[in-house]
Amino acid sequence: MAQKGRGSGRRGAPRRAAGGAKRAAPRAATRPTPKATPAPPAPREEPRTFRLGAIPGATPGKWIDRWRERMPHVALELVPLEVATQREAIAAGEVDAAIVRLPIDTDELHVIRLYDEVAVVVVAADSALTTVEELTADDLAGEVVIVPRDDVLGPIALPGTEHPRFDPPETTADAIATVAAGVGVVVVPMSLARLHHRRDAEYRPLRDAPTSTVALAWWAERTTPDVESFVGIVRGRGANSSR
Known part of the structure; x- marks a missing residue:
């Protein structure tokens, strides 16, 4: 009796597709990655x-x-x-x-x-008032106090001082120029003394004066x-x- 071909009687052996190749396992479906939406450009500001x-x-x-x-x-x-x-x-x-x-x-x-701002007294560079670090109202007794028309401090009580016998200067710069020439003193905020600084004038803080x-x-x-x-x-x- 003729024998059956080898292996022909095995049960459960996987069947091969035509041509002897194994069937590929089906791949899971993949979803395309969504593209990021670019942020809208910031609105351009007008100059x-x-x-x-x-x-x-x-x-x-x-x-x-x-x-x-x-x-x-x-x-x-x-x-x-x-x-x-x-x-x-x-x-x-x-x-x-x-x-x-x-x-x-x-x-x-x-x-x-x-x-x-601290108020300061502007005096001529050779004035005796420059020998101290700060001044008081009493130190100004007998001095001519010039108040320019553009004064920003307002009235300051300075007993014993004198008013000038000439018209008030128009500006603080004019008043400081007059002081530098050796006539009187002027009280201004420190920033204005610095703004109109001159070699022939100096300033000293005035103690107890109103601030600006x-x-x-x-x-x-x-x-x-x-x-x-x-x-x-x-x-x-x-x-x-x-x-």
Whole structure:
């Protein structure tokens, strides 16, 4: 009897596909990875200028430097102001904000006090008053006290002093020039003494004299994002601090 072919009687042996190749196992369906949607570009800001007013003697340099670092897309223009017309400049919109000297009519204004300035006595460089580090009202007895028309301190009680026999100078610079020539003394905030510094004049702090307050002011109804940014810089807020 003929024998059956080898292996022909094995049960459970896998059947081969035609040609002897094994059938590949079906692959699991894969979903395509969705592409990330790019973020929309930030809206481009239109070039603009922030106008900052400043009265004589103001020193906003450090705040301007911070502005230029933080707001390079917004130019800052420094606009010189006179104390006598500082409020009118703000009201007329000539500046977006201003460093002003108090007192000022605060109606319709926002005002932030910045610092107080010491009053000093400006005297001729060869005056005997320069022999001390600071002066008192008593030290000025017998002196002619010149008050310029653009005075910002207001009346100061200086018993025993004399009024000049000539018309008041128009400006503080004129008054200091007169003092440097050897006529009288003038009392001003320290920043103005520094602003109008001369080799032939010196100044000394006046003890117990009223101080002069410097402040930041702007029109309340024109509080723009740029104004708020400058206020944040003045108050020392970081770039990401909330207002």
